Amino acid sequence: MLKNITFQRLSSWFFRKITRVEMKWFKNLFISQFAKIYKIEWQDCVRQRPEQFTSFNDFFTRELKPEARPLSDAAIISPADGKIAACGQLQETTFIQAKGHHFTLEALIADPKLAKEFKDGQFATIYLSPRDYHRIHMPVTGRLERTIHIPGKFYSVSLKTAENIPTLFAENERHVSLFDTEYGKVIVILVGAINVSSMETVWEGTITPPYGSILKYSDYSNEEITLEKGEEMGRFNMGSTVIVITENNELKLDELLKEYQPVKLGESLLHKVH
CATH class of the missing domain: 2.70.70 (Glucose Permease (Domain IIA))
Structure with a gap:
């Protein structure tokens, strides 16, 4: 049980680090490959290119166009x-x-x-x-x-x-x-x-x-x-x-x-x- 919890925390710590890397080639590649694998609907997003985000986390928490989700x-x-x-x-x-x-x-x-x-x-x-x-x-x-x-x-x-x-x-x-x-x-x-x-x-x-x-x-x-x-x-x-x-x-x-x-x-x- 302790080993499992330790793994969970280490994994989350690691992802926290890499998702905040601002090195241009790395974050652009990370974002573009993720978007391709998960079929991201770019048309709903305010920013629509990997180059427009400062890091993967910035992309992951991306904002949508106001009209994309009517209430x-x-x-x-x-x-x-x-x-x-x-x-x-x-x-x-x-x-x-x-x-x-x-x-x-x-x-x-x-x-x-x-x-x-x-x-x-x-x-x-x-x-x-x-x-x-x-x-x-x-x-x-x-x-x-x-x-x-x-x-x-x-x-x-x-x-x-x-x-x-x-x-x-x-x-x-x-x-x-x-x-x-x-x-x-x-x-x-x-x-x-x-x-x-x-x-x-x-x-x-x-x-x-x-x-x-x-x-x-x-x-x-x-x-x-x-x-x-x-x-x-x-x-x-x-x-x-x-x-x-x-x-x-x-x-x-x-x-x-x-x-x-x-x-x-x-x-x-x-x-x-x-």
């Missing part, structure tokens, strides 16, 4: 490009996953009292592959109340790995943000993974000190930080997963959502029940 008028929209890894309704505070893989919201967010407020709520888990856009945007307009940074492991979060490790998302490093919205409380969770050298939020900057081990609770209730629906809230430096959780109220998951379905930033996740 649905749904109550809650997808905060990212990716695939639906899982979605549904919590049973009490338990995530009921495929293949009998279950884990609790208490384990995921390290706050039993807060977890109980989301009893029987809705959730959607979105996996970001290497080819996806890696900035995370607000699924709904919300006022930031608090955050929780939870140290953990660095397993891959690929869909195949998620099938084989039942408690994957509750074991990896993660950052929890709690927002107050017109639809009640909403949680947005950024889940770290192997080769994710850091995560960032727009209000805090880099939130993953290199492989930190401190459980950190931060209160923002007096700071008046409000982000609009569709506004950038953070980013992954390399790929990972984002989870959106809502209270059990008048919101229901879009009936078209299903596991492994591709989804784009701005598309519908939940509608208000009339």
Whole structure:
């Protein structure tokens, strides 16, 4: 186990280094080969040539043209490009996953009292592959109340790995943000993974000190930080997963959502029940 954790951390440290190399020939080759392998959709990007980026990480966290991701008028929209890894309704505070893989919201967010407020709520888990856009945007307009940074492991979060490790998302490093919205409380969770050298939020900057081990609770209730629906809230430096959780109220998951379905930033996740 210790050897595995050490490998995960060394691998992530190594990728952090090479993805920030600014040597022109190296970063241009790295970007061009990656773009070819993963079939990057350059037409959606503000910058469309390897030469326009300062490093691979600059490319990986590339910005999109504003018109590339129109926002649905749904109550809650997808905060990212990716695939639906899982979605549904919590049973009490338990995530009921495929293949009998279950884990609790208490384990995921390290706050039993807060977890109980989301009893029987809705959730959607979105996996970001290497080819996806890696900035995370607000699924709904919300006022930031608090955050929780939870140290953990660095397993891959690929869909195949998620099938084989039942408690994957509750074991990896993660950052929890709690927002107050017109639809009640909403949680947005950024889940770290192997080769994710850091995560960032727009209000805090880099939130993953290199492989930190401190459980950190931060209160923002007096700071008046409000982000609009569709506004950038953070980013992954390399790929990972984002989870959106809502209270059990008048919101229901879009009936078209299903596991492994591709989804784009701005598309519908939940509608208000009339």
